[in-house]
Amino acid sequence: MEIKVLGTGCANCKTTMKLIEEVVAEKGVAAQVSKVEDIQSIMSYGVMSTPGVVIDGKVVHAGGVPSRDKIAGWLAGTSAAPVAAKSGGCGGGGCS
Numbered sequence: 001m002e003i004k005v006l007g008t009g010c011a012n013c014k015t016t017m018k019l020i021e022e023v024v025a026e027k028g029v030a031a032q033v034s035k036v037e038d039i040q041s042i043m044s045y046g047v048m049s050t051p052g053v054v055i056d057g058k059v060v061h062a063g064g065v066p067s068r069d070k071i072a073g074w075l076a077g078t079s080a081a082p083v084a085a086k087s088g089g090c091g092g093g094g095c096s
Helices: 011-027 039-044 068-076
Strands: 002-006 032-036 052-055 058-062
16 A cells, blocks of 8 residues: 655644554554655645645545544545545645
């Protein structure tokens, strides 16, 4: 499983990355977790609001920090359906 956290480095993006790494470790899931900070790369996924999460090439989250339960569901494959990018979060560098 390949997981990408999309974000330019705001607190919400860092928290999302940390949560995903923790849940991956807790569940013993074989996953490669990486951070994408380049704004053009982020926009190529259609994500206008960060943090965004991409699992195996599909955007599953955009804007705001996901819950541990939501992350666990993605890892179990129960809620990894693609989602439309939403507004809010840290788009445009508004988070600190």
